[in-house]
Amino acid sequence: MTLLLLIAVAVFILFGVPTVRRRFISQPAFRFFKRVLPPMSDTEREAIEAGDVWWDAELFSGRPDWEHLLATKAPSFTEDEQAFIDNQLETLLAMLDDFHIVVHDRDLPDEVWDYLKQEGFFAMIIGKEYGGLDFSAAANSHIVARIATRSISAAVSVMVPNSLGPGELLTHYGTDEQKQRWLPALAKGEELPCFALTSPEAGSDAGGIPDVGVVCKGEFEGEEVLGIRVSWSKRYITLAPVATVLGLAFKLYDPEQLLGEKEDIGITCALIPTNHPGVVIGDRHFPLGQAFQNGTTYGDDVFIPLDWIIGGREYAGKGWRMLVECLSAGRGISLPALATATGHTSERMTGAYAFVRQQFGLSIGHFEGVQGAMGRIGGLNYSLESTRRLTVTALCEGYSPSVITAITKYHMTEMGRVVLNDALDIHAGKGIQMGPLNYLASPYMGVPISITVEGANILTRNLMIFGQGATRCHPYVLKEMAAAANSDEEQGLDQFDGLLLKHIGFALSNTFASLWHGLTGAHFAASPVSGEVVRYYQQLSRMSRAMALCADVAMLSLGGDLKRREMTSARLGDVLSHLYMASAVLKRYEDEGRMHSELPFVRYALDHHLHCIGQAFADLFKNYPKPLIGSALKLLIFPLGIRYAAPKDEDARAIASSMMEPSTMRDRHTFLCYWKDSPTDTTGHMELAFQLMHALKPLYKRLHKAEKEGQLDANLSGEAWVEAAVGLGLLTEHEAEQVKQCELLRQRAIAVDSFAFEDVKQGTFKSKTA
Incomplete structure (x- = not known):
């Protein structure tokens, strides 16, 4: 007892007396933290600091507030949005013949281009004061997704002006003069925008952009003005071949210091009419199996006035931050919409085909091998739609969560690929023969396009999700980094000292909670609801603790080397991602009234995400750069072993049966899928056969x-x-x-x-x- 008392007193003095703690704990830790802190470029720092956090931070806290998530209101449409969806959108969908667009014209028909412009499809994010529609993220996502079930080419043509592009950049950063000049014309379709970011030698690495602008004086409209002489070579630019106004990202330099004392100003965004002297719209690309306009643009020593910088002179050098902030919102709308569209179409049409197509006098959907693939289609589509909704909820709430949108970009496009692969396996020959009756071929070929946007998914998974999440979502790391970067070391140490105790308490809490949950199977973890899904809430809370613990250990044990250990960070990112998507499934289940008939889909999706979490942890422990630490973490978090199993066969069978039955649930799961009441329509021929056979x-x-x-x-x-x-x-x-x-x-x-x-x-x- 005396020994224990002495230890307690020593611990109290060591941590409770500020001067002692500072000298023996905080100061050494501060120096260690500064030493292991990975070097960070300006573009990396801006990427981490851009946007904000939402439910991802709750998951990183180790104690997610489920009641707060469930109380968050699901997004809905305004009267104007619903009227547009019921009228203009339906009119457009009836006009689209994707096979003709892709195979015959390699372009949208003139009447479709005219309709898109006249009805404001390119102006969904532009404010009403400028003649735009000013639609919410929910409406934007719904419209793009529904178009994508009809034509990927049309969907991409609509989504690009409504995500990263001149319209969004002008709305957020443009000067009043720039807004008045461009936004009304963009809203009316008189101007068509594109944004040129990607160069042959630099894609997602904005810091490597070779395109350069130099501040200088030159002649514009007969007068000498201060401006920029810029040269560029860009590729993969969607809408470039038909654009009338070009958004351009380049590195700006001021060797004569005409703007100030700084020579290397940084990445800058400008807006240039495509008919401006020196602007070249080059050859057109032919994206894999699609017909949307995509091509190249060049310029050599093109002089532009300084006030063509988006936001004016004061935004010179702030282009990367502008792009990252806008990318995070667009990334959460456009690409998830395309992925969800493939899920809705695959579930509805595959269910119909599996019932209509017979073998040995029996619908092929009754064969267990086919049911396994159908279960995966239905279960993953439930997760796709759930994740789309939750992400849109964050955007409608006013958040711009960069980590969450990176999660949706990577995992939803990958799930879309899995779903389409299964759909094609079931359709077999019908899925591989191109023609007006094939509704899978075009989306199948379009999947890799979504995956390569902003760099391939390899980049998103290995660098972005955990790379940003570990610092952006962690309760203390970003603040500690700011303290370490403080030029006043004494002041930085004071800040760090205040954070350190909280961080230690956070880490200890997660350590003991992880062990407790591991020994008890999380049976004593709290749940905001009762009934069928209680165990899922408990297990997700347990995995939240485990992830927070592993993140702290990884940053402490690997330090700056973690940045180079991409496989390690990718596995931690997978855990965070599947926690988020599983949360979305639970949220949707509650929002829709906890219907018993939905449970096979809910269980399948949740079992899938927990199984993936378990696999990510198993791979992390097995391949941890410091084996002893990996083994210790496994013993601490999973003392009784990793027991998350793949989805059950009975749920796959139940999903397959549901997919082959006309019902309100089938309509609810596939409401984005468009079909026309015609036996010659791309999807209508299958739906009509399905309905009549059931009758x-x-x-x-x-x-x-x-x-x-x-x-x-x-x-x-x-x-x-x-x-x-x-x-x-x-x-x-x-x-x-x-x-x-x-x-x-x-x-x-x-x-x-x-x-x-x-x-x-x-x-x-x-x-x-x-």
Whole structure:
């Protein structure tokens, strides 16, 4: 007891007496922190500091406030937004023929371009005071996603002016004069924008942009003015071939110090009319299987006035910060919308096809192998839509969460790829033959395009998610970094001393909580609800603690080397990402009234995310750069082993059955998928066959029973099959006509497009089937 008392007194003096703590704890820790702190470029610092945090910070806290998340209001549409969705959007969707757009014209039809401009599709983010629609992130996301179920090319053409581009940059940073000059014209479609960021030698690495502008004096409209002589070479620029105004990012230098004492001013954004002397719109690219306008632009020593800098002179050198802040919002709308569109289309159409397509007299959706893939489609689509909604909720709440939007960009595009792969496996030959009846080919080829935006997903996963999250979302690290960077070391030490105790308490709390939850299976963890999903809340809270602990240990043990240990940081990022997506699933389940029928989808999605978390931790511990620390973390967090299993077969079977039944739940899960009530429509032919076959299920059941009993020849098909049934008295004349109509639709639904040899040779592609 005496020994324990002495230890307690020593600990109290060491940590409780400020002068003692400063000398023996804070000062050595401060020096160590400054030493291990990884070097950070200006662009990295601006990227970390840009935007803000939201639910990701709660997950990093180790104690997420579930009640606060569930109380957050789900986004809804205004009257104007709903009217636009019901009218202008539906009109546009009916105008789109994606096969014709991609194969024949390699462009949107003139009437579609005109309609997009006239109805304000390019002005959803522009304020009403400038003639724009001023739509919310929720409406923007919904519109882009629904268009994407019809045509990726049209969706990309709409989404780009409404995400990163002159419209958004002008809205946030433009001078009053610039806003008055450009925003009304952009809103009316009189001007069409593009934004040139990517160079041949620099994509997502803005610090490596080779394009240069030099401050100088020159002649503009007959007068000598202060301006910039800029040269650039850009590629992959969407809408560049048809743009009338070019947003341009370049490095600005001021060797004569005409703007001040600084020579290297930094990355700057300017707005240049494409008809300005020296601006060259180069060749057009042909993105994988798509027809949206994408191309190159060049300029050599092009002189522009200084006031063409977006935001004016005071925003010279602030371009990277502007871009990162706008990217985080656009990243959370556009790319998740495209990924969710693939999920909605795949679930609705694959469910219909799996019912309509028969093998051995049985719908292929009743075979367990097919059901496994269908379960994955339905379960991941539930997660895609949930994540899209939660991210849009953050944006509608006024947040611009850079870490969350990086999560959605990477994981949603990857899940979209998995879902489409499964859909194609089930459709088999129907999915690989291009033509007007193929609704999967164009989205399938479009997936890699989304994945490469802002750099391939490899970059997003390995560098951005945890790289930003570890500092941006952690309760103390960013503040400690600021203290370490303070030029006044004494003042920095004071700040650090105040943070250190809190950080130590945070780390100890997570350590003991992780061990406790590991030993008890988190059965004593709190949950904001009761019922079926309690254990998921408990396990996610447990994994939040574990992630916070591992993040602290990784930063402490690896220091600046963590920046180079990309596989390590990627696995920690995976844990954060799947925690976020699982949170989105739980939030959606609560928002929709906790319907029992949804549980197979909810369980599948949550089991998938927990299984991925467990796998990420297993790989982290096994490959940790310092093996003893990896083993210790595994023993501490999972003392009884990692027990998160993959989704259950019974849930996959239940999802597959649900996908093959017309129901309000099917409509609710696939509401973004557009189909037209026409037997020749891309998606309509499948939906109509599906609906009529369900309506005639009793008749088909009667006929298949007769086949099994040997009354009806099973080798017959189509009209001959129906006539034989009539002859045997199995069908009335009226019933026979219904079944004949259904068989025509069914045959079209399982058919693939075919073309005359000469038509293919001439590039006309007139489908005989459609």
